[in-house]
Amino acid sequence: MPVRDRSKGGAARTYGDRLVLDAILFVVRSGCQWRMIPHDLLPWDAAYRWYRAWIADGTWDRVHDALRDQVRQRAGRECNPSAAVIDAQSIKSSEGGQHRGYDAGKRTTGRKRHIVVDTLGLLLVVGVTAASVQDRPGGRTVLSVLAQRFCSIALVWADGGYANSIDNSLIGWARQKLGLVLQIVKRTDDVKGFQVLPRRWVVERTFGWLVRHRRLARDYERLATNSEAMIKIAMIRLMATRLAGQSIRWSNATEREAACRATIEAHLTA
Known part of the structure; x- marks a missing residue:
């Protein structure tokens, strides 16, 4: 979390980072509206203000990337992955807001989440x-970002929505423009129903992790940047849980009040 520069003046913070994080994680996990944050946490407008501020200054991105590196290191992997998996998920969204359309294939009106994960299922882009x-134009966008951020990645697995017998231009474009090998993992034609596909199951599992957070069960955000931030916050929660080696429990009112008093006393004595 960013450290406040007290040399710039201003009053002491009323709420500590722990209380702010508790409130934001409560929204992501429970799916409630910002105005319905429990009164024993902190005012909803304070939580939302810090949530938006940390989007603007890139705090969520830095925390997410730092935790991902730690999870990979604990798993015995290098920080920079060498392969990735790409996929997209169409999900219903609330009325209004930007970037809302109809997916004729899934018969869904809403938004589409394009994600790229490593072989552990951790979010990259x-x-x-x-x-x-x-999927193809959306894939071009996220693959371009992937190539800029992770020069170590040379291989990306994808499903048939990104290249098929009718249009496989994305494979050549990725190789020529980005230096990425896009390998298509196809379903077996003679097998019907559910089938676990090599490599692709990793990204499907990541989507499963995300939709366990009720805020992500559908897209309630008006801004696409908020939608992307909610996905990163959900992954932050998952990775922090894995690093802690225990499940996250909700703090009680006594612990929150003690944390608030400790924060105020620390700022007053500083």
Whole structure:
């Protein structure tokens, strides 16, 4: 979390980072509206203000990337992955807001989440578009970002929505423009129903992790940047849980009041 520069003046903070994080994680996990944050946490407008501020200054991105590196190191992997998996998920969204369309294939009106994950299922790149955006143009966007951020990645697995017998231009474009090998993992034609596919199951599991957070069960955000931030916050919670080696429990009122008093006393004595 960012450290406040007290040399710039201003009053002491009323609420500590722990209380702010508790409130934001409560919204992501429970799916409640900001105005319905429990009164024993902190005022909803304070939580939302810090949530937006940390989007603007890149705090969520830095925390997410730092935790991902720690999880990979604990798993015996290098910080920079060498392979990735790409996929997209269409999901219903509330009325209003930007980037909202109709996915004729899934018969869903809402948005589409384009994500790229490593072989552990950890998020590398996320992009949110209207559901009407096809996988191929959406894939170009996130693959371009992937190539800029992770020079170590040379291989990306994808499903048939990104390249098929009708249009496989994305494979050549990725190789020529980005230096990425896009390998398509196809379903077996003679097998019907559910089938676990090699490599692709990793990204499907990540989508399963995300939708366990009720705020992500559908897209309630008006701004696409907020949607992307909510996905990163959900992954932050998951990775912090894994690093802690225990499940996250909700803090009680006594602990929150003690944390608030400790924060205020620390700022007053500083």
